[in-house]
Amino acid sequence: xxxxxxxxxxxxxxxxxxxxxxxxxxxxxxxxxxxxxxxxxxxxxxxxxxxxxxxxxxxxxxxxxxxxxxxxxxxxxxxxxxxxxxxxxxxxxxxxxxxxxxxxxxxxxxxxxxxxxxxxxxxxxxxxxxxxxxxxxxxxxxxxxxxxxxxxxxxxxxxxxxxxxxxxxxxxxxxxxxxxxxxxxxxxxxxxxxxxxxxxxxxxxxxxxxxxxxxxxxxxxxxxxxxxxxxxxxxxxxxxxxxxxxxxxxxxxxxxxxxxxxxxxxxxxxxxxxxxxxxxxxxxxxxxxxxxxxxxxxxxxxxxxxxxxxxxxxxxxxxxxxxxxxxxxxxxxxxxxxxxxxxxxxxxxxxxxxxxxxxxxxxxxxxxxxxxxxxxxxxxxxxxxxxxxxxxxxxxxxx
Numbered sequence: 001x002x003x004x005x006x007x008x009x010x011x012x013x014x015x016x017x018x019x020x021x022x023x024x025x026x027x028x029x030x031x032x033x034x035x036x037x038x039x040x041x042x043x044x045x046x047x048x049x050x051x052x053x054x055x056x057x058x059x060x061x062x063x064x065x066x067x068x069x070x071x072x073x074x075x076x077x078x079x080x081x082x083x084x085x086x087x088x089x090x091x092x093x094x095x096x097x098x099x100x101x102x103x104x105x106x107x108x109x110x111x112x113x114x115x116x117x118x119x120x121x122x123x124x125x126x127x128x129x130x131x132x133x134x135x136x137x138x139x140x141x142x143x144x145x146x147x148x149x150x151x152x153x154x155x156x157x158x159x160x161x162x163x164x165x166x167x168x169x170x171x172x173x174x175x176x177x178x179x180x181x182x183x184x185x186x187x188x189x190x191x192x193x194x195x196x197x198x199x200x201x202x203x204x205x206x207x208x209x210x211x212x213x214x215x216x217x218x219x220x221x222x223x224x225x226x227x228x229x230x231x232x233x234x235x236x237x238x239x240x241x242x243x244x245x246x247x248x249x250x251x252x253x254x255x256x257x258x259x260x261x262x263x264x265x266x267x268x269x270x271x272x273x274x275x276x277x278x279x280x281x282x283x284x285x286x287x288x289x290x291x292x293x294x295x296x297x298x299x300x301x302x303x304x305x306x307x308x309x310x311x312x313x314x315x316x317x318x319x320x321x322x323x324x325x326x327x328x329x330x331x332x333x334x335x336x337x338x339x340x341x342x343x344x345x346x347x348x349x350x351x352x353x354x355x356x357x358x359x360x361x362x363x364x365x366x367x368x369x370x371x372x373x374x375x376x377x378x379x380x381x382x383x384x385x386x387x388x389x390x391x392x393x394x395x396x397x398x399x
């Protein structure tokens with residue numbers, strides 16, 4: 001009897017191990033990367049895409065000089081590309097679709113004084129300039145806009161203002177403009193200087209954002225909170241070890257915390273654009289300002305993230321780096337796409353190779369679950385106004 005039981009357990013053990021082997025042996029579907037569009041004249045998209053209520057993806061390009069200036073466009077998930085408006089300046093950041101169905105955005109250079117503008121464009125392509133920056137009220141709005149719960153739009157300028165180091169502004173849908181805050185009123189710019197990323201409205205109704213420089217940690221940038229009436233509070237000053245140059249803004253996740261990236265800094269001192277100063281970080285911050293570094297880039301896994309994160313349907317965070325990776329034919333690396341959990345578990349999903357793009361911007365997840373994005377550079381179309389290649393639109397399907 002003992003021998004029968006022993007043989008029975010042995011048989012069961014073999015069956016279990018066999019089943020496990022089969023499970024482990026089944027190939028895990030790989031992510032699928034597809035180049036959807038190659039930009040030519042008027043290319044160089046210096047911002048990501050948004051999905052509008054019509055299901056299409058909308059974006060802008062910075063373009064080149066004169067007739068080669070940027071464009072506003074849309075593309076279907078099936079890759080049908082349409083130019084809504086060509087020329088008009090160096091469009092920056094991501095568009096935002098207002099509650100009225102129109103799209104709102106910013107021009108870095110252009111307008112009456114060539115210091116940038118705020119514009120509105122209808123889905124059919126009729127564009128209206130809402131505000132021309134004149135230097136005292138700001139210069140160089142490159143972070144896009146956010147529409148707050150009060151119906152107004154809020155944004156930042158990297159330069160200009162009372163102290164020439166950037167502003168934070170409010171603008172109504174019909175163009176009534178108000179400067180809410182002028183950065184660096186204090187010695188040493190402890191409140192930060194040069195805000196370049198988009199703002200996000202927190203669940204508490206306040207606006208949160210970043211400055212690329214300034215702060216009390218050595219001038220490496222800050223995270224701030226500001227009320228819609230202009231009262232600013234500095235929540236965190238970066239000190240290089242936890243990152244530096246948080247220049248693309250924040251997102252608030254479903255857990256209530258804020259997540260973002262820094263362009264350089266951290267403790268991994270590899271061959272990055274900032275050399276010994278590190279390749280950048282991913283961080284989490286509580287609403288009260290307690291910051292935790294989740295990941296430090298080391299170039300092989302990417303370097304210098306220059307776009308905000310997104311939280312996807314699976315609850316994880318997805319982002320891009322503008323350099324690093326395993327690209328060998330593009331100075332500073334071509335960049336990567338990565339996934340990271342809220343506790344810092346990191347995986348590289350795609351390494352760009354210049355022919356499929358370089359220096360990727362922010363991602364967007366379509367309602368079909370697929371990620372879409374743009375690259376500032378790279379691709380296979382060579383055009384002299386782009387300084388070489390003009391950028392791409394791509395998709396990434398992650399099982």
